[in-house]
Amino acid sequence: MISGSGAEPDGERLPPRVARSMLWTALALLFCIRAFDAARGGVDAEGLLLAAAPYPPLVALLAGRFRLDVRIGLLMASAVLALMPFAVVGMAWGWLPWTVVAGVLVALPARASWPLLGAVLAATAAAGMVAGEPFHVWAWRPLALATDALIVFSLHTVSGLVADLHATRDELAGIETLKERLRLDAELRRTVGAGLRSIAGRLAAADGAPPEDARAVIREATETARRTLAEVRSMAGAYRAEGSRRTPPPVRSPGFVRVILAAVVLIQAVRPLINVFALSGDPRWLCPLVPLLAAAVVLLLSPPSRGRLVALALLLVPVAWPGSYAAGTLAVVSNMWGLLIGAALAWVRPPRSWAIAAAVLALQVVLCVTPPPVASPADMVTNVLSPLILAWLFYGLSRLGDLVVLLDRARHELAAAAVAAERVRIGRDLHDVLGFSLSAVALRGELALRLLDRDPVRAATELAALVPVLERAHAELGAIAGGRVRLEPRHEVDAAIEALEAAGIAVRAEVETGPLPDGTGTALAAVLREAVTNVLRHSRTRTRTITVTRSDGAVRLRVADDGDGRLRAPAGGGTGLESLAARAGGRLSAGPRREGGFEVVAEFRSDPPGLGGDADGVDPVAGAELADR
Known part of the structure; x- marks a missing residue:
């Protein structure tokens, strides 16, 4: 309005x-x-x-x-x-x-x-x-x-x-993000958490069961792990897609602004009628003035446009001056000129609005002088100040009413953006963090199935090794929704070795970093997880080399195969290796080696700027995140 x-x-x-x-x-x-x-x-x-x-x-x-x-x-x-x-x-x-x-x-x-x-x-x-x-x-x-x-x-x-x-611009974003975290946490625990509990329950049932029963239970657990992994990837994609679609909130002007503005406009339209009725003593003047002032009220309270402003000016100005030469009673219409000035200031860009305001005020001074009698200086000042205060009211309420709308919309857009960023973060962390653990569970379960007949002892060892993996996956699930994902490079190297060896891939590892800041360690471990997950899903390599070294204020990760790999670098952004490194403030290269084979090399500064805070910037968290900043 x-x-x-x-x-x-x-x-x-x-x-x-x-x-x-x-x-x-x-x-x-x-x-x-x-x-x-x-x-x-x-x-x-x-x-x-x-x-x-x-x-x-x-x-x-x-x-x-x-x-x-x-x-x-x-x-x-x-x-x-x-x-x-x-x-x-x-x-x-x-x-x-x-x-x-x-x-x-x-x-x-x-x-x-x-x-x-x-x-x-x-x-x-x-x-x-x-x-x-x-x-x-x-x-x-x-x-x-x-x-x-x-x-x-x-x-x-x-x-x-x-x-x-x-x-309170940021408060709504914080509240809405927290609500979204709680909602998604409940959703993840209901779906992914149920899958993890089902896997753990089946593996526990396999312990000490007859071989045939154990085989069936382990197969069910492995299939559940793969279904849960597929569900994680589907949910991650859905969260990222939903996060990118944001609908702007509806724009509504504050209701009381419209009511008060309407009340003041109506009061200013009634005052000339009272003056005419009381001073002229001739109620016939009300016949032309009532419809004229009613039309002015409608124009002032209608959606703004320059055409309506022109119509309002033609309706009010000529009637009061020079119309007052024909009948002095018509000068009462000038009581509405202040609202005309306010509409010009609110509806037209400067300097044109200022020119219109100055012209109407100058005409107000002219009306004090002609037709006679000439107003006193005090009356003249009052007659100029009165339209000024009305103009200031109309302009002020219009300007501030619009600002309230824009600020409220900005608050909701900021909240929607924070919620969308949170969904994207959770989707990426689901894929980048939990996907690795579920892949490891599925691979070890398949390995245990193959070993069940020819090497029952090793099969039992593989099943026992799944318990800490599932416990870690449960912990990671809670950390993802809370934005507290922390990964330790040394542990991730050990987990990567176990997962690759379970897939029949020989691994040579060398880790020489010493303690790393949480942000750097989480970023490096996340890239390692993604690289190993890609190997498990796409590569035919039989040997892998993992090295982590630190020098000159940087830490460097290298994952390379023996020359028989078929792995290629992920295209574009998404949750691939390049996206992970970029979000963590590092550099990554992936491609074939000159001597044959394929390698991934990632390098990070001592504390990546993209990690170490909350994904939406609403509140600090204790650890680093994988989300895009």
């Missing part, structure tokens, strides 16, 4: 301090208007100071966030100070307790403030009637009171919302 062809609000270019400055500017303009009103009534300097007395408590209410009892105390102080001028200057100072009404809206909960607002408005009108004021005076006072209070309250509320949205 409020965004238009003017400059788009931006959460970075319009920070909370600028939003607050809009509130203070409005407050200053209102003070100036009331001061000139008092000056027109002949109030001296002492009366003006007394009239300004309720402002400090209101400023305190607007500036801070206090407990309810403190807010009530400041509100009571403002109410008492608002009554002080009566003892000195009576009604001559243009009595309008708008600071009290604004304080009521700011200080009290909605269930108490709005009924109290209605009561104060009614009491204000009744006081004017009892004092014998003319109809147009006592009827104008509650309308002006409501307008001033709504201006301050709305700008205060929206600027506070802007500050809250800025302050």
Whole structure:
């Protein structure tokens, strides 16, 4: 509703301090208007100071966030100070307790403030009637009171919302990421965890069972391991695919902004009608003015466009001037010019919007001079300040309302991006970490089946070796969802040797690194796992060499075959070796060797920048991760 062809609000270019400055500017303009009103009534300097007395408590209410009892105390102080001028200057100072009404809206909960607002408005009108004021005076006072209070309250509320949205930009991402972690953790434990428990249960049943029964149970366990491995790869791909699809949240303008803006526009449309009815004494003027002002209200509250702005200007400006030459009553339409200026500022980009605003304000000055009588200097200043405050309200609510929408959308997009990154991370870690363990379980299970008849002792040894592998897989499953994956290179080299030897591949290993930082060790071990997994899935090699060396602040991993391998480097990114190394801040090369065979070489700095923190950047974790940054 409020965004238009003017400059788009931006959460970075319009920070909370600028939003607050809009509130203070409005407050200053209102003070100036009331001061000139008092000056027109002949109030001296002492009366003006007394009239300004309720402002400090209101400023305190607007500036801070206090407990309810403190807010009530400041509100009571403002109410008492608002009554002080009566003892000195009576009604001559243009009595309008708008600071009290604004304080009521700011200080009290909605269930108490709005009924109290209605009561104060009614009491204000009744006081004017009892004092014998003319109809147009006592009827104008509650309308002006409501307008001033709504201006301050709305700008205060929206600027506070802007500050809250800025302050909580990352909180929603953290909450949504945590919820997604818990959801995926439950899903993984329900599916993958069930598969791991089933494998462990079958292997336990095979221990001590007759050969035929043991054979059937081990075969079932191996098939379960392969099904679970296929499920892990499928889930990993699904998580990565779902993580890349993000739907922008719906954009909705804050409802109270529309309501308050509509209320102020309607009040400004009613005020000219009251003046015409009270001053001209001829109700026939209402026949042309009611549809004209109703059309202006519709244009102001419709979706913004330059065409509507042109229609609004043609509707309001010529009728008031030079139309007032034909009938002075028509000059009341100029009360809507402030909203016209605000619409120009909100709907048109500068400097054109400034030119329109300056032209309308200049025309307001002309209207004070012609047709006669010429307004006094104080009246002229008031007639310029009044449209300024209305323009500032319309522009401020439009600008800040758009900013609230953009900030809220940015919060949700940030949360959606964090959730998507978390899904991608979990998908990659599932593939890169758990896939290796399940591949090892399947291979060792098949080896145990082959050995069951000719070497039962070794078959039992292979089955017993699966217990720590399954325990490690269970631990890795919990670590993946929690973002706490840690892999130790020495242990991974041992596990790689066992897995390769179970597949009938001879291994020569040399590890000379000493202690490594967690980030570096996890990155290196992850690349080793992926390289070994690719060997187990694709290669026909019979001999492998694994070396890990450290020198000049870098650690280097080399995995090479004997010349009979058929392994090729994975293409593109994904969860392949190159992607793993890049995400960990290292370098990797994979290809045929000059002397024959195939090798993978990865090198990392002492602490890769891509590891050591949470994947979404929401909270620190104790260890390194494999996720893309």
